[in-house]
Amino acid sequence: MKYFLFLVLTFLSSESMASGEETYKAVCSNCHATGLNKAPMVGDKKQWAKLIKEGQAHITSDGYYGVGAMPPKGGKPDITVAEFSSAVVYMANLSGANWKEPDEVMLKDINKRITKKLSKS
Numbered sequence: 184m185k186y187f188l189f190l191v192l193t194f195l196s197s198e199s200m201a202s203g204e205e206t207y208k209a210v211c212s213n214c215h216a217t218g219l220n221k222a223p224m225v226g227d228k229k230q231w232a233k234l235i236k237e238g239q240a241h242i243t244s245d246g247y248y249g250v251g252a253m254p255p256k257g258g259k260p261d262i263t264v265a266e267f268s269s270a271v272v273y274m275a276n277l278s279g280a281n282w283k284e285p286d287e288v289m290l291k292d293i294n295k296r297i298t299k300k301l302s303k304s
């Protein structure tokens with residue numbers, strides 16, 4: 184019974200949150216697969232090396248908040264920080280990074296940085 188419940192919950196939680204790949208394909212690839220407006224192109228290791236060096240929490244919070252020609256949340260207002268973060272991991276790992284899906288500590292760090300940016304604006 185416990186095992187069954189676990190399966191149901193796993194199914195429900197994976198249903199409600201889009202995977203990094205899904206989010207990337209639906210939202211981010213418009214710009215990041217083509218380099219539109221100089222968006223760092225997925226797979227371009229040279230372009231991504233600098234971003235990867237800046238770090239996961241840093242560039243995820245920048246992107247979610249919006250930076251340069253990058254619209255806040257990639258232009259999708261209802262995207263969650265967790266979904267956005269997964270998409271960043273998906274993109275970075277195709278471009279030379281070896282990042283993990285954000286755990287609670289990483290999400291906390293990302294959220295803190297976003298809150299800080301919001302409080303300054």
Ligand code: HEC
Pocket residue numbers: 206207210211212213214215219220221222223234241242243245246250251252253254256257258262267270271
């Ligand atoms: C309308 C085009 C567009 C869409 C859609 C878009 N991006 Fe971007 N993104 C950009 C551009 C342009 C930059 C470069 C911004 C700069 O550095 O001036 C960028 C930069 C970034 C960066 C690097 C931020 C940094 O610190 O320099 C990340 C991470 C990122 N995008 C993630 C995403 C994710 C994840 C999505 C989808 C949820 C997404 N983007 C959707 C245009 C877009």
